[in-house]
Amino acid sequence: MLKQYETVFIMTPVLSDDQMKEAVKKFENILRDKGAEIVHQENWGLKRLEYQIQKKSTGFYQLFEFKAGPNVVDELELQYRRDEKIMRFLTVALDKDAIAYAEKRRTHKFGQKKENKPEPVFEYKPEPKFEAKFEPIVDIIEDIDLEQIKENKEE
């Protein structure tokens, strides 16, 4: 049975956009030639690195998800090592939870990263103005008082 893998690699920021795409194509072709079935691919673009690699502080990230038999990963990683454009790579075999997660991730945020998500627009609603109703308390009291007094007198 074919195993599912996921590979992420970082390319040098020195490349132009076309060169970067070419390099991605190259690795895609390597995978296809070896009989791997590419399930998904993602380009994260130029990202800031948390620490410097080869004195560079940014890099192009690329992700491939593929199904392949044995030896394909070995060959892929050999090609990574031979290529000067690749600064870092990581290949991981996915277990069943990881595959479920990857599918979910694909459907939920395909092509859009968390940072790019538009923030929910917060509508500012001005609070209804507090309108105090000042009733002429004194008048009422006076009225009552007067009436009561009158009533009392009448009684």
Next chain:
Amino acid sequence: MAQNDIKYLTPIAVDFKTKKYCRFKKSGIKYIDYKDGEFLKRFVNEQGRILPRRLTGTSLKFQKKVAQAVKRARHLALLPFVADNLKTNQ
């Protein structure tokens, strides 16, 4: 003598410990993604070290997965190996 014999009119406030729980078990997360650096920053202190289980309350099963994911993220420069003020920079 005097110091030990202080009596309080009102009982002193004692903080009751809230029971820690494993957030992955509780919310049903089965796989921890190494590609999500921002999420993993919750399990790392300001210097970039992985927080121990006794502070986060994560169960052993998921602590191992967190550790694995953090280490992968570090390899891909999504998390730093060492840092100062990792949390204050955000």
